[in-house]
């Protein structure tokens with residue numbers, strides 16, 4: 001996916017909800033020693049696993065970070081890419097539970113921090129199993145379901161949708177956003193309309 005989107009050596013990437021590093025490690029190889037990947041996770045056990053993998057592979061441009069659930073834990077304007085694969089649905093679930101407890105939602109702060117952390121021309125990529133996928137497991141609410149709800153928040157933060165991909169016969173969705181008002185970095189590398 002990284003090659004298709006146009007990840008370049010030297011790019012700085014945040015992988016939100018990195019899990020076992022399914023995307024983080026290939027991305028770290030693609031950006032090389034001049035670039036970096038911050039693998040953000042809220043689960044300490046997953047961070048330990050990622051740290052172990054970093055030690056084993058020597059992939060030292062990959063930094064596992066135990067994150068707050070509403071933060072990219074990054075300097076302002078420091079990222080060319082933010083990837084959110086199979087994670088926004090979990091934030092949505094957390095926000096539903098928080099609402100029942102009368103607590104403020106995470107999502108608005110998270111999208112604000114995405115805007116703050118992206119460099120000019122930076123790109124947000126949201127992916128996950130499509131809601132149209134037959135027998136969609138509950139945990140796999142990926143790109144589509146929650147984006148309908150959060151579209152207003154993305155708009156408010158100035159994100160414009162550039163395109164989408166639908167690999168695996170449409171069972172998987174990848175949606176691509178860039179901050180509006182910024183010059184496109186490499187328009188040709190993004191394929192619109194899947």
Ligand SMILES: C[S@@+](CC[C@H](N)C(=O)[O-])C[C@H]1O[C@@H](n2cnc3c(N)ncnc32)[C@H](O)[C@@H]1O
Pocket residue numbers: 016017018019020021022023040041042043046067068069070084085086087090091
């Ligand atoms: C379904 S896994 C996806 C892993 C990986 N992105 C992938 O596509 O293979 C979702 C991960 O996101 C983490 N997570 C959930 N909410 C998060 C948040 N607000 N910030 C960072 N990580 C989060 C969970 O701990 C879990 O490991």
